[in-house]
Amino acid sequence: GAVAQNGPPDAPVTDIAHRGASAYAPENTLAAVDAAAQHDATTVEVDVQRSKDGELVLMHDTTLERTTDAEEVFPGEDSYEVDRFTLEELRELDAGSWFGPRFAGEPVPTLQEALDRLRAHDLNLLLEIKSPGRHPGIESDIAREFTRNPEWLAPTRPGGHQRLVIQSFEWDSVRSSHDRLPMVPHGLLGTVPEAELDEYAQWADMVNPNHESVDADYVDSVHDAGMGMFVYTVNDAADMRSALDKGVDGLISDYPDVAREVIAEE
Numbered sequence: 001g002a003v004a005q006n007g008p009p010d011a012p013v014t015d016i017a018h019r020g021a022s023a024y025a026p027e028n029t030l031a032a033v034d035a036a037a038q039h040d041a042t043t044v045e046v047d048v049q050r051s052k053d054g055e056l057v058l059m060h061d062t063t064l065e066r067t068t069d070a071e072e073v074f075p076g077e078d079s080y081e082v083d084r085f086t087l088e089e090l091r092e093l094d095a096g097s098w099f100g101p102r103f104a105g106e107p108v109p110t111l112q113e114a115l116d117r118l119r120a121h122d123l124n125l126l127l128e129i130k131s132p133g134r135h136p137g138i139e140s141d142i143a144r145e146f147t148r149n150p151e152w153l154a155p156t157r158p159g160g161h162q163r164l165v166i167q168s169f170e171w172d173s174v175r176s177s178h179d180r181l182p183m184v185p186h187g188l189l190g191t192v193p194e195a196e197l198d199e200y201a202q203w204a205d206m207v208n209p210n211h212e213s214v215d216a217d218y219v220d221s222v223h224d225a226g227m228g229m230f231v232y233t234v235n236d237a238a239d240m241r242s243a244l245d246k247g248v249d250g251l252i253s254d255y256p257d258v259a260r261e262v263i264a265e266e
């Protein structure tokens with residue numbers, strides 16, 4: 001896999017801001033990307049989905065109610081699924097007020113806007129294809145987006161961090177994305193059974209499980225198969241230390257500042 005093979009042996013552990021620095025700003029917004037930069041993250045994790053008219057946008061939930069004012073702006077809808085709204089409609093939403101008045105009016109960003117903001121801060125990207133089963137063919141749309149932004153297709157950056165990793169809980173989608181962007185490292189979210197690691201390692205570069213579900217032997221097995229491992233979502237410093245002791249390659253955290261301090265202790 002690209003992570004284990006391309007990174008220097010002493011590559012530093014990657015500090016990944018979950019949904020942006022989502023402890024400090026509304027998740028999956030440009031404000032959360034800015035907060036990741038302010039808190040010295042190396043990399044930002046965000047979730048991508050697709051609007052009714054085929055635009056790629058950042059959103060975690062498959063519905064809009066939790067993180068936007070969709071019910072106020074479009075009252076009486078049967079459902080508020082992301083893919084039932086056009087980009088123009090999504091742009092009417094406030095994706096910040098739920099988190100705090102300081103973020104009122106923060107829009108739902110497009111993936112392109114997120115890429116531009118990440119570049120402005122010199123941040124790397126861990127992109128999760130969220131619920132791809134609801135967005136058939138989204139892997140092609142994502143591949144097209146990065147083909148238009150080829151600076152993201154360069155491999156490992158100075159310091160050993162990945163410029164871009166694409167991941168999903170739906171492994172068929174990861175495979176589909178890998179086939180379209182074979183130069184980009186791809187990660188399988190969740191836990192791949194030990195017996196299947198070698199098979200997946202033929203094309204996948206990472207296994208990215210919940211931090212609670214790994215022990216040191218599993219981390220070793222993933223590394224032995226030639227793949228790297230980021231764990232989610234680690235917010236407690238003691239849990240971060242425990243994950244580092246097990247040998248993980250990255251910490252996905254709402255608190256990238258805490259992760260940075262713990263990584264620096266090593």
Ligand code: G3P
Pocket residue numbers: 018019045047060128189232233252
């Ligand atoms: O990066 C992995 C992590 O984000 C997966 O969980 O629910 O926050 O998307 P979730």
Ligand code: CA
Pocket residue numbers: 019045046047128
């Ligand atoms: Ca995610």
